[in-house]
Amino acid sequence: MSITIKEVEHIAALARLEFSDEEKEKFTHQLNDILQYIEKLNELDTSTVEPLSHVIELSNVFRDDVVKPSISAEEALKNAPAKVDTLFRVPKVIG
């Protein structure tokens, strides 16, 4: 299986990234190398294996829903690139 420049463009759009034509070509080449390498996993029959998503034994961790102190709006906005009063400011949504 190999990945095309068109697919790289599609993945980039999903990841909200944009690349120059030169970068696209380089990424396509490098991603293909990596994808070819990971194809290796298909040598293994895993039809009876359960996927592992958590490495230590843990079940759901529940806690009581209690009101506790949290960060203030001021702190939450401290690193905001742009803000108005207690709100994050962003460019217009509809162009």
Place this chain on the structure above:
Amino acid sequence: MNVNEPFDVFRARLNSGEESCEARTQQYLSTISRRKNLNAFLSVFEDEALAHARSVDKKIKAGGAGHLAGMVVAVKDVICMKGKRTTCGSKVLENYEAIYDAAVIEKLRAADAIVIGKTNMDEFAMGSSTENSAFGPVKNPIDETRVPGGSSGGSAVAVAAGMSSTSLGSDTGGSIRQPAGLCGIFGMKPTYGRVSRYGLVAFASSFDQIGPFANSARDVAHILKVIAGHDERDSTSAKLPVPDYLAAMNRDVEGMKIGLPIEYFNEALNPEIRSVLEKRIAQLRDHGAEFIDVSLPHSEYTIATYYILATAEASSNLARYDGARYGYRSPYAKDLSEMYTKSRSEGFGAEVKRRIMLGTYVLSAGYYDAHYRKAQKVRRLIQKDFFDAFKKVDCLMTPISPTTAFKFGEKVDDPLQMYLSDIYTVSANLAGIPGISVPAGVDRQNLPIGLQLLGKQFDESALLKVADFLEQQE
């Protein structure tokens, strides 16, 4: 004054009043400024560290000082400290000031450790050489034309070059153990869940773990004892008691069973590394340890499995850097959609983008089952290999890295080659087991060779015991 002496020895002199934290902190600060060219630190808290040192000196005099009183720690810049820049080695977070302390920082402070500064790293902890930092590469103090390893290169160099007594790093696929090996010091990745990740900026959440670097195994134990334990703010941190690591370090290895994974000692292993490890094996054997060949049959699949799962998790975790609430925002965006795309494209470096792309790909419609789910299944097989091996042995010994410290630029343009430098370390993160890098010798060019010990989940004690034994041998 020997800044590399074990903490116990220094602490005894502090208690008797022969030394002061202030003088020691001053000495580390001078070394940091003298060796600025190594680029190990991104922030140094000069006045604050000295003021803190003076207050710890008073506390020692008055009695009742904490377990780490007098220990000067450097912290990887991926761990939050309130009011301090936390850049993750990225342009995206260049001006980001953390608004709370990570759990490990609270614990260090409560134990009277002094934090001296924040260390340089590969951007978002992605890399094996610290060449991917937006703030320039870190140099290996042993040979400045070579990399220190990564991603916690700055933290490894801080300890190796005498800029702090210990440091904290994070290890997702080897990012503590590999640079410790390449810099000739100790570095431990604890069991997944042993140390709270609260306040650790996420890379791959099912792999990330915070751990210490130090000049001795006992110092690793001192710091681990303080930072380990359950934290309700990290639901993946384990509700298990923290054992007395130091009590287990009795240097008696008689009767211990140590496994040698045959897949790691194959013909591909560098002969100099092999011969150093063989010497260390002989020392343990001479003192009554028993070595057993074990097989980890899925070893050849670890890198592929790791790079699917870790990049998938990274692509999701790094979605938060959208320029809206914090971090870099592109000045060129005309609408919201452009703000996301341009902020991310201008902010992230090449390796981070490559991993986000790979992770997005393996999670995308049509590929999820073939890649992501497949890799999760292989992860279980890899973990089972270890669990089976640990039925026969107390711990495993392996190489830490396929080569000693390599030159700058040697691998940076070939991502797959760079990924393969993690071949001996990623398995511990896949299986969730602890691992430690122990200095074992040097190669012909006098570059450090490390060995790795891998243990059962939550059995850091066995690793520290063997590491401490090896430290006493020449």
